[in-house]
Amino acid sequence: MQKRKLGNSGLHVAPLAFGGNVFGWTVDESTSFILLDAFLDAGFNLVDTADSYSRWVPGHQGGESEAIIGKWLKARGNRDKIIIATKVGSDMGQGKKDLSKDWILREAEASLERLQTDYIDLYQSHWDDLTTPVDETLEAYAQLVKQGKVRVIGASNLSPDRLRESLQLSKDKGFPCYQSLQPNYNLYDRQQFETDFEPICRSENLGVIPYFSLASGFLTGKYRSEKDLEGRARGGFVKKYLNDRGYKILGALDAVAKTHNATQAQVAIAWLIAQPSITAPIASATNLDQLQQLIAATRLSLTPEDLQQLNQASAF
Numbered sequence: 001m002q003k004r005k006l007g008n009s010g011l012h013v014a015p016l017a018f019g020g021n022v023f024g025w026t027v028d029e030s031t032s033f034i035l036l037d038a039f040l041d042a043g044f045n046l047v048d049t050a051d052s053y054s055r056w057v058p059g060h061q062g063g064e065s066e067a068i069i070g071k072w073l074k075a076r077g078n079r080d081k082i083i084i085a086t087k088v089g090s091d092m093g094q095g096k097k098d099l100s101k102d103w104i105l106r107e108a109e110a111s112l113e114r115l116q117t118d119y120i121d122l123y124q125s126h127w128d129d130l131t132t133p134v135d136e137t138l139e140a141y142a143q144l145v146k147q148g149k150v151r152v153i154g155a156s157n158l159s160p161d162r163l164r165e166s167l168q169l170s171k172d173k174g175f176p177c178y179q180s181l182q183p184n185y186n187l188y189d190r191q192q193f194e195t196d197f198e199p200i201c202r203s204e205n206l207g208v209i210p211y212f213s214l215a216s217g218f219l220t221g222k223y224r225s226e227k228d229l230e231g232r233a234r235g236g237f238v239k240k241y242l243n244d245r246g247y248k249i250l251g252a253l254d255a256v257a258k259t260h261n262a263t264q265a266q267v268a269i270a271w272l273i274a275q276p277s278i279t280a281p282i283a284s285a286t287n288l289d290q291l292q293q294l295i296a297a298t299r300l301s302l303t304p305e306d307l308q309q310l311n312q313a314s315a316f
Contacts, residue, residue, distance in 0.1 A: 001043040001298075004279050006207035007179030009152040011121060013046040013083055015273050016298050017209055019284035020049035024064030025057055027286050032068045033075070035291055042295050046083045048182075048209065048282050050126055051111050052090035062092050063114050070116035079117055085209070086111050087126035087156060087182075099129035104140035108149060124154040124182060134166050138175035145176045154207075156182035160196045167204055178206065180279070185210035187219055187249055187268050188241055191316040198277050213272055213281040214265055215241055221250055221257075221264035245314070252313035256306045262296070269297035271310050 003012035018039050023032045036047070053065035066086060073079050088107045089099045111120060123144065125137065144150040155163055155178045163181070170177040181201055185193040189212065201208050214220055216237035222228065226242060229235035253264040260267070272281040285291035302310075 003045075004207075006122070006152070006209075006279055007154075008177070008205055009179040009207070011083055011152055011179075013207075013280050014044040014298075015280050016044055016269070016294060017046040017048045017085070017280045017282040018044065019211065019282045020047055020065045020069060021053045022065075022284045022286055023049070023053070023068040024060070025054035029068050029071065031287070033072050034288065035285060036069070036072050037076070038288060038291055039295075040078065040081060044295070045081060046085060046209070046280055048085040048211075050087035050090065050124075051107055052087070052092060052126065055090070055092065062090075063110065066111055066114035070114050074116045083121045084115060084117065085122035085124060085154070086115070086120055087124040089126040089129060096131075097127040097129045098132070099125055099127075099137040099140075100132045101136050101140040101143075104137065105143065108144055112149060119149055119151060121151050122154050122180065123150040123152070124156050124180070125158060125178075126156055128158045128162055134162065134169050135173065135175070138166065138170055138173070142175045150176075152176075152179045154178055154180035154182060154209075156211075160200060163197070163200060167200075180207035180209055182209050182211055182282070184212045185272070185278075186213050186215045187253070187271055187310060187314045188215045188246060190314060201277050207279040208277050209280050209282055210272060210278065211282045213283045214268055218246065219249070219253065219264060219268035221253060224250070245316075248313045249310075252310050256302070256309060259306070260300060260302075262300055263293060266293060266297035266300050267302070267306075267310070269294060270300040270302050271307065273298060274302055274307060 001014050049065045052062045054060050055062035141153045153176050183193045216234045218238045218241040223238050253267050256267045257264050272278050283294050
């Protein structure tokens with residue numbers, strides 16, 4: 001499988017990342033192991049998680065996803081075959097988003113312990129902390145990189161201005177540079193990334209690993225009306241897509257999927273993979289059938305006509 005270089009780093013990743021938010025939430029430990037085994041066996045190597053997964057579940061503290069991945073790594077003895085991406089900066093009970101130096105150093109140790117590893121391949125700023133100066137955050141990352149505890153750093157959910165400021169400061173002061181961006185980007189949610197972030201990513205050669213690749217499930221085509229959302233965990237997220245533009249996108253997905261004897265989800269993922277600035281979209285699966293569907297998407301080659309049809313339907 002053709003691996004893609006992540007930014008200017010030495011990391012090379014397959015064109016699909018497994019979203020680890022489901023581990024310990026909608027997927028138990030034994031099923032998580034089965035899914036991770038299958039993902040690795042199929043030639044993929046990037047697993048994305050965060051310290052805060054899955055803190056939103058009643059009774060959870062955060063770290064549940066990392067702990068399951070750590071147990072799997074230990075049981076399989078395959079650390080060198082996997083690129084582990086995790087994040088720091090979420091509210092973990094301290095009452096705020098936090099990218100202070102002390103917090104990053106503390107949380108890095110907690111993540112390393114849960115992951116049962118000596119190093120994190122890609123350590124990402126999950127949410128911006130406007131109360132902490134950018135150079136303090138980068139100073140913390142510099143210390144972790146120097147200690148060999150972090151290989152590469154990335155950003156997620158930073159504003160374009162803060163991202164630019166961070167990249168410039170890294171150059172000016174010799175700090176590690178963000179090598180990747182994790183934005184909300186998919187066939188429906190195009191405008192912010194393409195307008196505000198893509199130019200930065202292209203000029204600075206940042207890798208891009210988008211989340212919400214299927215727009216909370218809307219791009220699978222299974223939600224066509226508000227009635228379809230009843231009793232669904234993600235119903236609140238999907239409702240905003242049920243409009244004229246959303247239906248136009250579903251129509252294009254239906255048509256392209258039919259041409260290739262594929263699913264709408266596979267076409268939506270294949271569209272992302274085909275975008276020149278994208279390194280690897282992140283997607284989650286809760287069973288082997290879903291995972292095989294995602295893997296098949298990486299083998300789906302869309303024609304220029306397909307891409308034009310999808311681009312026109314989703315134009316903003």
